Amino acid sequence: MSAAHDTVDKEGNAVSSPVQALVLVGGKGTRLRPLTLSAPKPMLPTAGTPFLTHLLSRIREAGITDVVLGTSYQAHVFADHYGDGSALGLNLSYITEDVPLGTGGGIRNVYDALTADTILVFNGDVLGGTDIRDVLETHQSSGAEVTLHLVRVGDPRAFGCVPTDANGRVTAFLEKTQDPPTNQINAGTYVFQRSVIGEIPAGRPVSVEREVFPSILAQGRHIQAHVDDAYWRDMGTPEDFVRGSADLVRGIAPSAALAKPCGESLVLDGADVARDAVLIGGTVVGRGARIGSGARLDGAVVFDGASVEAGAVVERSIVGFDAVVGSHALVRDTVIGDRAVVGARCELLRGARVWPGVEIPDNGIRFSTDV
Numbered sequence: 476m477s478a479a480h481d482t483v484d485k486e487g488n489a490v491s492s493p494v495q496a497l498v499l500v501g502g503k504g505t506r507l508r509p510l511t512l513s514a515p516k517p518m519l520p521t522a523g524t525p526f527l528t529h530l531l532s533r534i535r536e537a538g539i540t541d542v543v544l545g546t547s548y549q550a551h552v553f554a555d556h557y558g559d560g561s562a563l564g565l566n567l568s569y570i571t572e573d574v575p576l577g578t579g580g581g582i583r584n585v586y587d588a589l590t591a592d593t594i595l596v597f598n599g600d601v602l603g604g605t606d607i608r609d610v611l612e613t614h615q616s617s618g619a620e621v622t623l624h625l626v627r628v629g630d631p632r633a634f635g636c637v638p639t640d641a642n643g644r645v646t647a648f649l650e651k652t653q654d655p656p657t658n659q660i661n662a663g664t665y666v667f668q669r670s671v672i673g674e675i676p677a678g679r680p681v682s683v684e685r686e687v688f689p690s691i692l693a694q695g696r697h698i699q700a701h702v703d704d705a706y707w708r709d710m711g712t713p714e715d716f717v718r719g720s721a722d723l724v725r726g727i728a729p730s731a732a733l734a735k736p737c738g739e740s741l742v743l744d745g746a747d748v749a750r751d752a753v754l755i756g757g758t759v760v761g762r763g764a765r766i767g768s769g770a771r772l773d774g775a776v777v778f779d780g781a782s783v784e785a786g787a788v789v790e791r792s793i794v795g796f797d798a799v800v801g802s803h804a805l806v807r808d809t810v811i812g813d814r815a816v817v818g819a820r821c822e823l824l825r826g827a828r829v830w831p832g833v834e835i836p837d838n839g840i841r842f843s844t845d846v
């Protein structure tokens with residue numbers, strides 16, 4: 476689909492947009508399987524809406540209306556849901572890679588459709604609280620060719636680590652190191668001058684983290700950092716997805732897509748929750764889901780149409796679309812695929828993943844010998 480990149484002023488006249496946004500949403504989301512077998516990661520429901528809607532609302536809130544989605548895996552799902560983006564106040568277009576080109580290749584692939592000089596690029600799986608306008612301001616005032624948003628974290632070892640000099644200029648880009656020299660990590664939001672995107676090799680997979688940034692630095696060119704301590708979470712793993720969802724519900728993670736924080740739980744339209752069920756820890760109960768008597772859900776994400784039967788306990792886990800957790804089952808730190816059935820009194824713990832449609836009989840898996 477071709478991209479239309481004009482925005483409209485208050486009188487409805489087309490004006491050239493000074494900043495465009497590109498959101499990379501083409502990844503397969505392997506770490507979130509089996510949930511990502513049926514939906515791309517950015518479209519998984521998070522606090523009542525596809526995750527991507529939270530990010531798009533943040534972009535709109537920063538005054539940017541012209542947004543391109545760089546799609547590949549299950550590309551049609553995005554267009555089917557968002558269309559031209561007008562429901563969110565956006566002018567949305569789609570550029571699809573037939574074969575996934577990686578993060579750098581995905582950025583290069585949209586080059587011909589870009590018209591603005593300044594391009595904001597987002598990984599489509601980041602939940603963040605930073606004001607995007609501040610990142611743009613840092614880019615514009617420093618005169619850099621590229622600006623990276625960095626956040627300070629407690630343990631940077633699992634992330635791309637980015638040291639800077641006294642002027643906030645990036646000095647190195649170190650992917651996942653055991654001995655990080657700084658706690659500043661790549662937050663997955665970048666500002667590019669459009670011309671730099673044109674320099675990325677075309678037509679082959681390229682990693683922006685492993686190839687593009689190190690190559691720009693090796694040439695002695697200027698990459699600026701925008702560093703802050705705002706809320707930030709990469710939603711790529713079940714642990715982070717569960718935490719991020721709960722943080723949205725509790726108002727710890729800000730989102731313009733949620734009218735207001737909901738407290739300890741969010742129960743969506745048409746859900747049926749027994750009066751004596753306990754919903755805490757930022758639990759979400761999806762549309763049409765059913766929660767039985769005495770069930771206890773703590774930090775649970777229950778997708779639409781799923782059931783948690785009487786007396787079951789679900790902690791820090793995701794229950795897929797139309798899945799069933801049987802009575803008195805214990806489900807902790809687990810992902811249950813769509814339409815799977817976990818039998819009564821089963822125990823699923825510590826990273827278990829039940830594949831879609833699988834049926835585990837009553838008492839079928841236990842970690843204890845009680846009956």
Ligand code: GTP
Binds near residue numbers: 516574575
């Ligand atoms: P994992 O397989 O679990 O690592 O997830 P992923 O495929 O989403 O990869 P990763 O988390 O590293 O991707 C970061 C962001 O870039 C996500 O928003 C992805 O959708 C996006 N992305 C990753 N690879 C590609 C690609 O080849 N093309 C496009 N357009 N986007 C990509």
